[in-house]
Amino acid sequence: MYSKKVMEHFQKPHNYGRMKNPDGVGCVGNPQCGDVMKLYIKVWKNKKGEEIIKDILFETFGCAAAISTSSVVTDLAKGKTLKEALKIDNKKIVESLGGLPLIKIHCSVLGADALKKAIQGYQSKKKDDK
C-alpha cells in the first residue's frame, strides 16, 4: 500500500518532538478526521541577512501517511529560507515520498498547510513585536 520511502520515514521519523520557545507554530487538522499535525520552527538570519528555518520539529497524531509526511516536510524545510519554504507544496511532498495512496493525499496537503501556518505565525508575531 505504501511506498518504501513512506515506510522508511514512518519507521524512523526525522525531527520529531516538542520545541521549547518556538518562533512559529503551525497546527492543522483535527482529531475527528484522525490527523493532527503540529510543526514548530526556529528562525535565524543567515550571512546574507535572509531569514532561514534554523530548526524544525513536528508532532503528529495520525496514520503512517501523516507521520511520514510530517517527517519529510521537516527534511524539506530545514535550512531553507522562508521564501523557499513557502514554495513547498503537497506535490513536492508526495514526490519526495515516492507517491502516496490516493485516499491519503490529504495528508500531504496537511503537511504543506502546517508549514505555511508555522511561517505565517512567525511573520505575524514579528509584526506584532514591532
Added chain:
Amino acid sequence: MKHVYFDYAATTPVDSRVKKAMLPYFSEKFGNTMSLHSFGQEAKLVLEKSRETVADLIRAKPEEIIFTGSATESNNLALKGIAFANQNKGHTRLHRYASPHRYASPQQIQRFWRAKRCGQVIISPIEHPCIIETAKWLQKQGFQITKLKVDKYGMVNPLALEKEIRKDTILVSVIHASNEIGTIQPIEKIGKICRNKGVYFHTDAVQSFGKIPIDVNKMNIDLLTASSHKMYGPKGAACLYIREGVRIEPILHGGGQERGLRSSTVNIPAIVGFAKACEICKKEMGKEAQRLIKLRDKLIRNVLKIKGSYLNGHPQKRLPNNANFRFDFIEGESIILRLDLLGIAVSTGSACSSIKLEPSSVLLATGLKPAEAHGSLRISLGRWTTEKEIDYLIKVLPGIINQLRKISPFKVIKSA
C-alpha cells in the same frame, strides 16, 4: 522474522482436514447438482449431506438451510427478501398498488411514492456494513429503517427494542456477536420479544457460528447468517438459515436451486468444506473456547497495564477470541503498521472498513468520540494461536505505543 496472525475475525486459514475433504470435489466428483445422471446425483447427495451437517450445528432442520456465496449475500437475501415479501405488513389497504397508475401524471407519481409507506425494518447500530448498506438501500425503496441504540459496551437493550416495534414492523436484525468489539447480544431475549410481537428476527452470526453454541429454536431465531471462511472453511460458501414458514422472496432468479431462493450452480467443493468445518467445530467448540478465553484474558490483563489503554466491548459477554483496545493519543493504523513490521498481523476493525478514513461506526455507536475511536486495535485469536504468540505481542506492544506517543502532539502520560 516471526509471522504471527491475530486477525482470525477477518478470515481464517482453511484447516487441513477441511482441505482434504474438499479435494475430490474439484476434478473427480465435479457434477452439477441439477443433472439427472449419476454425476449430478452424486453431487446432489453430498450437498444434502452437507446441509444436514451445517443444520446440526445450530439445531435446525436441513431444509431450513440455504447455501449462498458469502455472508454478505445471506444478509442481503435476509433483509431484502423478507422486506419485499412482507412490504405491506401493517398497512395493506393503503398500498394495494406496488407502483403508480400507468397513466398517472408526474405529479401523481410523485405523490404516490411519497404516500407509499412500506413497513419498518429495525437494525442495531453495530451491524456489519453489509447490513447497514442494505438497510440504507431499502430506505431508498420506501421502507422505514430504525436504528436501535446500544450502551457503552455495544449491548442492545431488549426493552428499548420492544418499544420500537410497531404494527408495520417486518423484521428485526441484530448481530449475534460484534465483529469489531466482540460483544455478544442477548439474542434469546430479543428473539422472544420478536416472536411474541409476531415480527421476524434475523441475526448475523458470522463471528459466533462455530465458536459459541447456537440453538435457533431456544433462541427464537427466524433467520441466521453464517459464513465458512470465518471458521476454518474455504471462502465462497455461506448459509442463511430460514425457519420453516417464513415468507421470503429470492433476490437471485434463475434455475431454482436452493428451493428457488438462490438460483446459481451450487459450489459443491466450498460447501463440502463448509460442512467439514462445521463438523470439526461441533466436536472441538467447548474445549477450544475455553482455551481461547484463557489466552484472551491473559492478553487483556497485560495490555491494560499500559497507561491510557482501554478495553472496547463488554468485559465478560464477549467472543472467546476477540479483544479490542483503544489507546489515548495515537491512531490505530500506525499501530497496525508498526506491529506488521514485527511480523504481527492485527486490525483496527472490520477488514471491510480499513480502506475508509472515517472512524469505526461501531465504536462511535458505543459513545466514543471520533478521536478515541481512531486509536482502536482489534486482536482476534484462533485455532493456531499459542501462548507464545500472545507473550510476544505483550512484549512488543508497550514499546510501540510509547514510540508513537512520543510523536503525538497530545499530552503524553508517563507510560508504565
